[in-house]
Amino acid sequence: MEFKKELKDHYSKGHEKYLRHISVDCVIFGFHENDLKVLLLKTKYAGGWALPGGFILKNEHMDASAQRILKERTGLDEIFLEQFHVFGDPDRSTKKINQQFLKNIGVKADISWMFERFVTIGYYALVDFTKVTPSPDNISAACEWFSIYQLPEMILDHHHIFDEALQNLRMQLNFHPVGFNLLGKKFTMPELQKLYETILGKELDRRNFQRKMLATGILKRLDETKKGVAHKAPFYYKFDLRNYKKALKSGMHSFE
Amino acid sequence: MEFKKELKDHYSKGHEKYLRHISVDCVIFGFHENDLKVLLLKTKYAGGWALPGGFILKNEHMDASAQRILKERTGLDEIFLEQFHVFGDPDRSTKKINQQFLKNIGVKADISWMFERFVTIGYYALVDFTKVTPSPDNISAACEWFSIYQLPEMILDHHHIFDEALQNLRMQLNFHPVGFNLLGKKFTMPELQKLYETILGKELDRRNFQRKMLATGILKRLDETKKGVAHKAPFYYKFDLRNYKKALKSGMHSFE
């Protein structure tokens, strides 16, 4: 069985390929149907959901590892990525989980780099939900989006990692208009507002939001309005990358 | 020679004691004579100054490693510490430096965990300058404070790590009144202001500064004034930890 051989190799020889003791975990945020979502993997046999993660190749830039992991799970390139925290508690051991996993799947291994302690580097990613094709890795049974307000049971400290990621994202939102990375090429003001409200977890004033957003100068209104929608049709906007870069230098404003 | 043996052991057997591929580097800030300073080490033989750093013991919490490293260099316990960034470029190799170092010192080693790639976790520390007794480690010739505006040539990417630390400190200063960690038990308002000005790299209005600071409610004015000083004697203040913790929850203000 090809899969078992691959797995055995990973456990017995992975340390020749990857840096020991270091893993990368990604909190992938997407926005869909007015809800902020996170992409999670269901581990085979071993119960519980997990953040997509991986390891750093011996000659690979750490940021590139995160990009590679994201590419594999979402199919996307050049994702917005932000390293936000390192989790270095010696008790966050994956040993038990890994041993349980191998036992269940019927692979033997007594010692393995995978049983050793891991320090994990947390990244969060902001992706365009509509562009993502979630695909599980070979040790996972499923790869699905979850609302951040209805997360399932998660392995290890992954829920804690998620919490930190969300907190960092909220902070970031006050300085850089990172929200745009979660939307498509064009979007309406109400959509953008919903996004902000979902991330921040609170409602914002519609009129003040629009004024502030436009004041940043990083939005460009299109002549097009949203079609086939009840009530007054909202305009589409697009994100003006050039002005964005200029605005970044002079600092961004915060939201309520 | 005891030292050479220790060193040889470190290079040949250190990987049994520490996590491979991971180092910790600390940017230690101190405030003295109206100047923000950083504690640096002069490496023996290999030229250039370096940030105090070290490795994570196999069963040690990452944060504890940083505390241990700081204790060794400054003599202080329970230092204010903040993990701010991980540097994971595969090119940031210490191999050449280490080999040069060993050659110069006359120790032989062909392979060593120390020649492998390191991902380093950056911490910055805020310490009370007057409490610190700088002491070099056994591979360093000197341990000295430098003004952040007159830094010497530094090895590897240490200058870049410093830059990131300073940038993070400035950010942090807008949300948490971290400045207090750099001062002693009591301090005058002008001293506190100088500190802020030095960190932020710009002048602040004396009167507005005082008002804002007092508005946070985390300062307590003592009945004591500074003695033996020309002109009007400023009051001493102390930092009110209890109110500080309360204030943190409701968020802090920014400075100009």
Place this chain on the structure above:
DNA sequence: CCAAAAGTGTTTAAAATACACCCATGC
């Protein structure tokens, strides 16, 4: 008594917040 630094205001400008009105569209 005067220069220099510190304490305590006030005035002005800007930004955040709250709120009101009109317009378009589908049912």
Place this chain on the structure above:
DNA sequence: GCATGGGTGTATTTTAAACACTTTTGG
């Protein structure tokens, strides 16, 4: 035509920034 959501504008409050005067102290 009316309920609903969207575009635009104004009043109010809050906060930041600019500025002035008085007080204390050593020389």
